[in-house]
Amino acid sequence: MSLSHITSLLKRRCCCPCYSQLARCYHSSVSKPWIGPVLKSNHELDQFFNTYNWSVSKYLQDTSSITKDKLPSREVVLKLLKLSGLSSLHADIEAIQYTLARQLQLISKLHNAPVDTTELDPNHARLFPRENKLLTYETLMKKIECENLEPEEQLDSSNKSWKATDTATISKNGYFIFRHGLLKDRN
Amino acid sequence: MTTHTMLLSKRFLQRRFTTNNKFKFIPGYKLKCGLEIHTQLNTKKKLFSSSINHHPSSSETPNSHTNFFDLSLPGTQPILNHESILFALKLSLALNSKINLNSQFDRKHYFYADQPQGYQITQHYSPFAKHGSLTLYHDIDNIKEPTKKINIIQLQIEQDTARSIYLQPPQNLTLLDFNRSNVPLIELVTEPEFNDIDQIKAFIRKYQNLIRHLHISTGDLEDGAMRIDVNVNVNEHPRVELKNLPNTTSIIKAIKYEYTQQVQTLLNQKNGDVFEGGTKSWDGQKTIKLRNKETMVDYRYMPDPELPTITLSTELIESIRKTMPMLPDDIINMLVSHPYCLTMKDAKILTINSNSNSTSNKSAENEVSIYNHEDLRGYYLETCNEFLQLSNTGQKVNEKSPLKLPTNWIIHELIGNLKKLSISFNEFNAKCMNPPTFAEFLTLIKQNVISNSSAKFLLFEILKQFKDSSSMMTKMEIDLPKLIKKYNLETIDESNEKGQEFINEICNSVIEQTSNDLITEIKMGGKNKEKKLKYLIGQSMKLSKGKISPKEIESCLNKILFL
Numbered sequence: 001m002s003l004s005h006i007t008s009l010l011k012r013r014c015c016c017p018c019y020s021q022l023a024r025c026y027h028s029s030v031s032k033p034w035i036g037p038v039l040k041s042n043h044e045l046d047q048f049f050n051t052y053n054w055s056v057s058k059y060l061q062d063t064s065s066i067t068k069d070k071l072p073s074r075e076v077v078l079k080l081l082k083l084s085g086l087s088s089l090h091a092d093i094e095a096i097q098y099t100l101a102r103q104l105q106l107i108s109k110l111h112n113a114p115v116d117t118t119e120l121d122p123n124h125a126r127l128f129p130r131e132n133k134l135l136t137y138e139t140l141m142k143k144i145e146c147e148n149l150e151p152e153e154q155l156d157s158s159n160k161s162w163k164a165t166d167t168a169t170i171s172k173n174g175y176f177i178f179r180h181g182l183l184k185d186r187n
Numbered sequence: 188m189t190t191h192t193m194l195l196s197k198r199f200l201q202r203r204f205t206t207n208n209k210f211k212f213i214p215g216y217k218l219k220c221g222l223e224i225h226t227q228l229n230t231k232k233k234l235f236s237s238s239i240n241h242h243p244s245s246s247e248t249p250n251s252h253t254n255f256f257d258l259s260l261p262g263t264q265p266i267l268n269h270e271s272i273l274f275a276l277k278l279s280l281a282l283n284s285k286i287n288l289n290s291q292f293d294r295k296h297y298f299y300a301d302q303p304q305g306y307q308i309t310q311h312y313s314p315f316a317k318h319g320s321l322t323l324y325h326d327i328d329n330i331k332e333p334t335k336k337i338n339i340i341q342l343q344i345e346q347d348t349a350r351s352i353y354l355q356p357p358q359n360l361t362l363l364d365f366n367r368s369n370v371p372l373i374e375l376v377t378e379p380e381f382n383d384i385d386q387i388k389a390f391i392r393k394y395q396n397l398i399r400h401l402h403i404s405t406g407d408l409e410d411g412a413m414r415i416d417v418n419v420n421v422n423e424h425p426r427v428e429l430k431n432l433p434n435t436t437s438i439i440k441a442i443k444y445e446y447t448q449q450v451q452t453l454l455n456q457k458n459g460d461v462f463e464g465g466t467k468s469w470d471g472q473k474t475i476k477l478r479n480k481e482t483m484v485d486y487r488y489m490p491d492p493e494l495p496t497i498t499l500s501t502e503l504i505e506s507i508r509k510t511m512p513m514l515p516d517d518i519i520n521m522l523v524s525h526p527y528c529l530t531m532k533d534a535k536i537l538t539i540n541s542n543s544n545s546t547s548n549k550s551a552e553n554e555v556s557i558y559n560h561e562d563l564r565g566y567y568l569e570t571c572n573e574f575l576q577l578s579n580t581g582q583k584v585n586e587k588s589p590l591k592l593p594t595n596w597i598i599h600e601l602i603g604n605l606k607k608l609s610i611s612f613n614e615f616n617a618k619c620m621n622p623p624t625f626a627e628f629l630t631l632i633k634q635n636v637i638s639n640s641s642a643k644f645l646l647f648e649i650l651k652q653f654k655d656s657s658s659m660m661t662k663m664e665i666d667l668p669k670l671i672k673k674y675n676l677e678t679i680d681e682s683n684e685k686g687q688e689f690i691n692e693i694c695n696s697v698i699e700q701t702s703n704d705l706i707t708e709i710k711m712g713g714k715n716k717e718k719k720l721k722y723l724i725g726q727s728m729k730l731s732k733g734k735i736s737p738k739e740i741e742s743c744l745n746k747i748l749f750l
Contacts, residue, residue, distance in 0.1 A: 083485065085298035122312075123291060125492055132498040135272070137506035143269040148231045164250040164258060164365065174249040175352070175362035178300035 059106040071097040072104065210384070210443045216450045220387060220442060221379030221418040221426075224394065225372050226404045227347060227411070228274045233257065234346045234371035235265030235308065235494075241366065242405060242412070249364040257368045259304040264493050265292075271371040272497060274403040275315050275344050276507045278373060281397055281514055282339055284319030286504055292344075292494040296487040300363055301348035309345035309374070311488045315497070316342040321393060326531055327519055328389035335386055338378040347372050350411075367411075379418055379426070384439055391415065391435055393515075396539050400515055400561075408434045417442055421449040425464030430477065432469050441469040448474065515539060518564070527571065528588040533598050537564040557605050558612030566616055566625075567597050573626030578633055592629050596646075601625075604647055608654045618662045619653045628667055640733025641676040648674065676732060681739045690735055694743045697726045710748055720744065 039045050077096050081088045124130045133139075165171035212218060233240050236256040241247060256263040279286050291313045294306035319339035323330050347370040352362040375394075381387050395406040395413060405412045419442055420426040427445055432438045445467070452462060467474040513521070515538050521527070522534035529537070537560055571590050578589075588594075605612055610619075620628065632642045649670070653663050671677055680686045698706060701723065709719050720741070727740045744750070 083296070083298060083487075122490055123289075123496055125490055126495065127492055128495040132495050134498050134500040135269075135503055136500045137503045140269055140273060140503060144273060147237070147268060148270065150232075150237055164253045167258065167260065172360070172362060174251075175364055176250065176300075176349075178351075178361040178363055180359040180361065 056106065059109050060102050066098065066101045066105070070101060072100045073097075076100075212446075213450055216421050216446075216453070218382055218442075218446050219379050219420050219423070219426075220381040222375075222377045222381070222387070222390065223416040223418070223428075224375045224377075225347075225414040225416075226278075226375065226398055226406070227413070228271055228371040228373060229402075229404055229412075230268055230270040230274060230371055232268050232270070233369040234268050234271055234344070236369055237266075238369070240370055242410075247366060249362070249366060251366060253365040253368065257365050259302070265308060265491070267494060267497075268371065271344055272499075273507070274371075274401075275342065275373055276499075276504065277401045277403060277511065278398065279316035279319065279342055280504070280508055280511055281401060282316075282319035282321055282342070282375075284316035284339065284342060286316045286499065287313060288499050288501070289313065289496055290315045291496045292491040293488050294491050296489075297485075299348075300361060301351050301368075307346060307348065308491055308494070310343035311486075312490065313496075314341040314343035315373075321390065321397075322516075323386060323389045323393065324516070327516060327535075328393055330385050330389050331383065335380075337380050337386070337390055340376045340378055343374050345372050345374055346370070379420070384442065387417075387442065388435060388439060391438070392539070396515055400512065419445045419449070420464070421446060421453065424449065424453065424462040427464050427474070428466045429474060430466060430468055437469055437471070441474055444469075445474050526575070526589050527594070528590065529594055533594060536560065536598055537567060557610070558602065562613055562616070563597070563602070566612070566622055567593065569622035570597060570625050570629070573623050574629050577626055577630045592633055593626075596629055596632075596642075597625070600643065600646065604650050608650050610650060610654055615650070615653070619649065620665060624665055624667075631667060631671070635678055637671055637676050638678050638733045638736065640728060641671075641674075641678070644733060645670060645674060645676060674732070676734065679731070679734045681735065689731075690739055690743045691747070693727050693731045693735065694723075694740060694747055697723055697730060698744075698747065701726070706748065710750070720750075 039048055074093055074097070077093050077100065078088055080100075081091065081096075121130075165174060165176060168176050170177050228240075229242065230240050232238065233252075236254050238252045238254045238257055241252050256265060276286065290310055292308050293311040295309045295311060296306040298305060317340065319342065321337050321339065323335045323337065325331070325333050347367050349368040350364040350366070352364070354360045354362065377390075381390070395408075398404040398406045398413070407413065408415070415432055415438055417429045417432065417438060418426045419429060427449070429438075429441050429445060432441055449462075456462065466477045468477050469475075518538050519531070519534045522529045522537060523531060527534075539560065571593050574593050575589065601615075602612075604610075605615060616622075628642070628646070631637050632639060637645065645667075649663075649665065656663075679689050681690065705719060705722075709716055709723070723744055724737050724740050727744070728735065728737060731740075
C-alpha cells in the first residue's frame with residue numbers, strides 16, 4: 001500500500017481521535033474537519049504508527065485504584081453470563097467482578113478521552129465508505145437481475161457440494177442438534 | 188370492591204367465558220391490542236446470502252439450503268439481497284408509509300441456538316419505513332364501525348432464524364434446521380389501536396390479502412410465512428405479549444382468554460397489588476407465562492458495521508409507485524361501480540375470498556385449487572371488455588348493469604361447473620374457452636340465439652367434453668355455431684307459424700305423458716295448481732332442450748288446457 005493511499009484512507013476513515021497521535025489527522029472541534037500534514041516518507045509513517053503515548057495493558061493491569069465499592073455487582077455479572085450463554089455454576093464470580101472492573105477502567109479511559117462528539121455520526125462506524133451511492137430505480141433493478149441470475153452459490157448445500165451438518169460434531173437426520181443440558185444454570 | 192360484588196363478578200365471568208359461550212366484553216373493561224407481524228418475503232435468494240430462499244415446508248430436506256453465512260460460520264459476512272428492498276418498498280407504499288431514505292441495519296444480541304451468530308440483523312435505530320396505515324371498512328371488512336384506521340408504527344427488514352424442533356424428554360434435544368435461517372422478513376408493528384375482535388380478524392385478513400396481492404409473500408400463517416404476536420392490555424394496565432399463535436383462530440381465542448384473565452386479575456386485585464405484564468404463549472387452551480417483559484437494553488443493539496446503510500433516491504420511490512398494481516380496496520370499489528355493478532359478495536370473490544385457496548399446486552379434485560381470485564378477475568375483466576365490444580359496437584354503454592350476464596355466467600355458472608367437474612380454471616382459460624370465446628358465447632345468449640337453459644346445457648357439455656377427452660392436454664377447438672347446430676339448440680322463433688307448431692307439439696307431448704289425475708287437478712284449479720303447472724312447464728322446457736321460453740310454454744299450456 002502506498003503512502004499516499006494510506007494517508008488518503010486516514011483522511012477518509014479516521015474517526016476515532018481518542019489516541020492523541022491520530023488527533024493530527026482529524027479534528028472535529030471546528031465546523032470543518034482539519035486534516036493534518038501529509039506524511040511524506042516511510043520513516044514518518046513508521047513514527048506515526050509506532051510511537052505510543054500510552055498502553056492498553058497499563059490500564060488493564062493497574063488494579064490499584066479498584067476498590068470493592070467500584071466492582072460491578074454480582075447481579076450484573078450473573079446477567080452478563082446469562083446474556084453470553086455461559087453457566088454461572090462453579091463460576092468464580094468475584095474473579096469475574098475484578099476482571100470486568102479492569103476492563104471497565106480501560107473503557108472509562110476511552111470514554112473520557114477529550115473528543116468533541118457533537119459532529120460524529122454513529123452511521124459512520126462501518127466498514128464502508130461513509131457516502132453511499134443513491135439507489136435509483138435502474139440500479140436497483142439491475143442489481144436484482146444480477147443477484148437472481150447468479151447461479152445458486154456453490155456453498156449452498158442444496159447442490160451437494162458440501163453437507164452443512166458435516167461442520168458439527170453431532171447431528172441427527174440432517175438436523176443440527178442443540179442439547180438442552182446447555183441451558184441449565186443459566187439463571 | 189366489596190366481597191359480594193367480587194363474587195358476583197366472578198360468577199358473571201365464569202358464565203360468560205366458558206368455552207361454549209359467546210364472548211362478550213365486560214362493561215368498564217376496555218380491550219386494547221396491537222399487532223406485531225413477521226412476514227417472510229418470497230425473494231429468490233436469502234436476505235444476506237445467495238442461498239435459494241425456498242418456501243419452507245416440513246417435507247424439505249433439513250439444512251439443504253444453507254451456506255456458510257446462514258450457519259454463522261466465523262469469517263463470513265452479509266451481502267444484502269436487493270429484491271428484499273423492492274418488496275419492502277412495495278409494501279411500504281401500499282401501506283401509505285413514510286419511507287426512510289437512509290435506513291440501516293443493526294444487531295440485536297441474544298443467545299440462542301437458532302441464531303448462532305449471537306445476534307439477529309434487524310433495523311432498530313433507523314427502520315425502513317414509518318407512520319403507515321391500513322383502513323378497515325364496514326362493508327368490505329365486516330367491522331362494526333363505518334371505518335377504522337389502524338396506524339402502523341414502522342416496517343423493518345430483518346433476517347429469520349433457524350427452525351427449532353423440540354423433542355420431548357427423555358431425549359432433551361432440539362433439532363435445528365437452518366433452511367429458514369436468513370430468510371428475509373418484514374416486521375410490521377401497529378399502534379395498539381384495536382379494541383374489538385372483529386377489527387383484529389379484519390386486519391389480519393386484509394394484510395394477508397395485501398401481501399399476496401403484491402406477490403411478496405405467500406402470507407400463510409400455518410407454515411409460518413406470516414407470524415403474529417399480539418399485545419393485549421385491559422384498561423391501560425401493563426400489556427401482555429402473546430406469542431406462538433399458529434393461525435387466526437388461535438389468535439382470536441388467545442386474545443379472548445387473555446382478556447378474561449386480565450379482567451379476572453383486576454377484579455381480584457387488592458390495594459397495592461401491581462398488575463404484571465410479560466410474555467405468554469398459547470397452548471391451544473390457555474395462555475402460559477413465558478417470561479417477564481425484557482427490557483430493551485438486554486438486546487444491546489448496535490449498528491451493523493458490516494452492512495452499508497440503505498440510501499434510496501426519491502426517483503426510485505416514485506418509479507416503484509408507478510409500477511404498483513391497483514390495490515384490493517380500489518379494485519372492490521371499481522367492481523361494485525358501473526359498468527360492472529357487482530354485489531359486494533361477488534366483488535370480494537374476485538378480490539379477496541379465494542385468496543386463501545390460491546395455491547395452484549393442490550390436487551385438482553380439491554375444490555380449493557380450482558381458481559385463484561387474481562386469474563379469475565383478469566379473465567372476468569377481459570371477457571367483459573370483449574363482451575361490451577361485441578354487443579355494443581359503436582354504442583354507448585347506457586344499460587343499468589350491462590355486464591350482468593358475464594358476472595352471473597363467470598362467477599356462478601362457470602365456476603360452479605368447473606368445481607363440479609374438477610377442472611382447473613387456468614386449464615380452462617388456456618385450452619378450452621379464453622375470454623374472446625366466452626364473450627362470443629355470452630353474446631349468443633344476449634342475442635337470443637340460444638336460450639339461457641340451452642346455454643347452460645351447452646357450457647356443461649363443452650366442459651364435460653374437455654374433461655373427458657384428451658383436450659386437457661392440448662387446446663380444444665370450439666366452434667360455437669357448429670356446436671349449437673350439433674345439439675340442436677337454436678332458439679325457436681315463437682313469432683312465426685312454424686315456431687308455434689313446435690311449441691304446441693312439445694306441450695301436447697308433455698300433457699300426454701302426464702297422468703290424467705294431475706291434468707284434471709290443474710284444470711280444476713285449487714290447491715297447488717301453480718306448482719303443478721310449473722311442473723308441466725319444466726317438463727316442456729326439458730323436452731325442448733330449453734329452446735322455448737317458459738313464458739311461451741305457459742301461454743301455450745293455458746290455451747290447450749283452457750285455463
